[in-house]
Each structure stands twice: as C-alpha cells, then as structure tokens.
Amino acid sequence: MFHRGLIATTLGVRLGCSHVSRRALALTTTTTSAKSDMKEFLEVVSKAKHIAVITGAGVSAESGVPTFKGDGGQWKTWQYQDIATPEAFSRNPSRVWEFYHHRRHLVLTQKPNAAHLALAECEKRMRKQGRSMVIITQNIDDLHREAGSKHVLNIHGSVMETRCVSCGDIAVNHQHPVCASLEGTGSPDPEIPEAQIPVDQLPRCEQSDCRGLLRPNVVFFGETLDSHLLTKVEKELDICDLCLVVGTSSIVYPAAMFGPQVASRGVPVAEFNMATTPKTEYFTYHFQGPCGSTVPLALARH
Numbered sequence: 001m002f003h004r005g006l007i008a009t010t011l012g013v014r015l016g017c018s019h020v021s022r023r024a025l026a027l028t029t030t031t032t033s034a035k036s037d038m039k040e041f042l043e044v045v046s047k048a049k050h051i052a053v054i055t056g057a058g059v060s061a062e063s064g065v066p067t068f069k070g071d072g073g074q075w076k077t078w079q080y081q082d083i084a085t086p087e088a089f090s091r092n093p094s095r096v097w098e099f100y101h102h103r104r105h106l107v108l109t110q111k112p113n114a115a116h117l118a119l120a121e122c123e124k125r126m127r128k129q130g131r132s133m134v135i136i137t138q139n140i141d142d143l144h145r146e147a148g149s150k151h152v153l154n155i156h157g158s159v160m161e162t163r164c165v166s167c168g169d170i171a172v173n174h175q176h177p178v179c180a181s182l183e184g185t186g187s188p189d190p191e192i193p194e195a196q197i198p199v200d201q202l203p204r205c206e207q208s209d210c211r212g213l214l215r216p217n218v219v220f221f222g223e224t225l226d227s228h229l230l231t232k233v234e235k236e237l238d239i240c241d242l243c244l245v246v247g248t249s250s251i252v253y254p255a256a257m258f259g260p261q262v263a264s265r266g267v268p269v270a271e272f273n274m275a276t277t278p279k280t281e282y283f284t285y286h287f288q289g290p291c292g293s294t295v296p297l298a299l300a301r302h
C-alpha cells in the first residue's frame with residue numbers, strides 16, 4: 001500500500017488533519033499486532049546504524065507547551081485553526097503576531113523533558129560510535145535543539161525564526177518580545193482587548209533597504225510544507241534502519257505517513273504514544289504511556 005516516493009506524491013499537500021475525530025481516536029481499541037517487548041526492542045536499538053525519529057505534539061505537551069488540538073486549543077475566542085492561517089495573517093497581522101508572541105513566551109519558559117534529553121543523549125552516543133540519528137519534528141518549539149540534538153529537521157518551521165514576506169529572508173530570532181510594540185500583549189484572556197498594533201510597528205525585516213513585514217517562520221494551517229525539506233526527509237526515511245514515532249497521533253499529514261512508509265520497506269518502526277493511533281497497525285512496536293517515561297527506557301545505554 002505504501003511505497004518509495006510516497007512523500008513526493010504528497011508534496012503540495014496542505015498541512016491539515018484527516019477526518020479522524022477525537023472521539024474516534026478515543027474509541028480506538030488496542031487490537032494491534034504491535035509488540036511492546038522492551039528487552040527485544042533494546043536489542044534492535046543496539047544494532048541500528050541510522051535511526052529516524054519522528055516527533056509530534058505529545059513530546060512538547062509533556063514540557064507544558066499546549067498542543068494545537070485538545071485542551072487549550074484556543075487563544076482568546078479564536079481556535080488555533082482560525083488564527084494560524086495565511087488568510088488570518090494578511091487580514092490581521094497584529095492579531096497573529098500577538099498569538100505567536102504568546103506561543104514564544106510559552107516556549108521560552110519551558111524546558112526539554114526526559115524524552116527530549118534521552119533522544120539528544122542517544123544521538124551523541126551513536127555519533128561517537130559512528131552511527132547516527134535524525135529528528136524529524138512537527139513541533140515548532142526548539143526544545144530538541146535546546147536538549148542538545150544536533151540533526152533536527154523542523155518540518156513545520158520554528159517559532160524562534162522569522163521570515164520576511166517581501167524578501168524571504170529567514171532569521172533565527174530569540175529576542176523577546178520580537179519588537180517593542182508586542183511587549184505586554186498576547187494574553188489568551190478574551191476579556192483583555194487585542195493590541196491592534198499598526199502594521200508599521202510590527203516586526204520588520206532588518207535586511208538593508210527591505211523593511212518588509214516579518215512573519216513567524218512556521219507552516220500555517222492550509223500552507224504547503226517546504227519541498228526542499230521534504231526531499232531531505234524522504235532521504236532520511238529511505239536510509240534509516242530503525243524508526244521511532246514519538247508523541248504523535250499520526251493524523252496530521254504528510255507526517256502521518258512517514259512511519260508507515262518506513263514500515264513498508266520492512267524496517268522496524270516503534271510508536272511511543274499515550275494511546276494507539278490510526279497507524280499503530282502498521283508498526284512493529286507500540287509502547288504506551290508518557291514519552292518522558294517510555295523513551296528513556298527504550299534508548300537506555302545497555
């Protein structure tokens with residue numbers, strides 16, 4: 001069913017969810033052939049030469065960064081899906097910047113958790129042994145890098161980067177606030193009025209003679225993913241000999257297909273999640289529980 005080149009066919013597919021509802025997910029039963037034998041899995045890890053790790057919102061949630069879906073999936077009276085879109089940004093860039101100012105604040109106050117740290121430590125250990133690991137993350141915080149991971153592909157972008165809408169310049173930006181006018185804004189409380197910052201006082205490009213409007217360098221809902229980055233991802237999925245799918249409910253495309261694509265080559269894939277997902281049936285292993293508990297066990301030095 002899944003084959004090489006599958007991602008190429010999904011290039012141009014917009015970021016979004018399938019029609020699997022939360023209710024349907026909650027009712028997903030555990031009738032799966034995926035194994036949960038940790039001892040056997042540790043042997044598989046010890047033999048792997050290149051591990052591809054796909055991470056999602058569950059990993060960030062354990063650090064206190066709220067997910068786009070589920071509880072807290074709202075800012076003021078807005079659903080994230082209504083405010084993190086290109087249309088919302090062109091209509092009201094002040095509102096979108098206020099929202100991302102709030103998200104940057106959350107990210108800057110959170111710390112990597114045990115899952116982030118175990119992945120970073122494993123990558124470091126593997127590198128010393130001439131082996132390698134890549135993290136392909138859907139998360140827009142920088143917690144993997146903060147934990148020490150070196151080889152990270154941020155397929156949905158990063159809230160710690162800006163992109164100029166005029167010249168396209170991308171810059172890492174850890175200033176908080178990004179510009180003076182965002183100071184004290186971004187409260188999720190619907191009772192507190194929006195700041196309605198004039199567009200010329202929003203973050204502007206610092207390239208000489210540009211001064212274009214900056215936006216967060218993230219993939220908004222409804223936007224396509226960077227095709228160069230997806231080509232890199234495809235290469236990694238093609239060469240890995242073990243794949244971990246961590247903290248993702250595998251319903252946001254195209255990332256939902258990465259694990260099944262690797263599994264279709266006969267390569268072991270292990271899923272770490274709070275519950276089974278629509279893709280669990282494709283995987284060799286499924287470890288249920290908080291990633292901060294299961295991942296460190298699975299990647300323990302032995």
Ligand SMILES: [Zn+2]
Nearest residue numbers: 164167205210
């Ligand atoms: Zn510019």
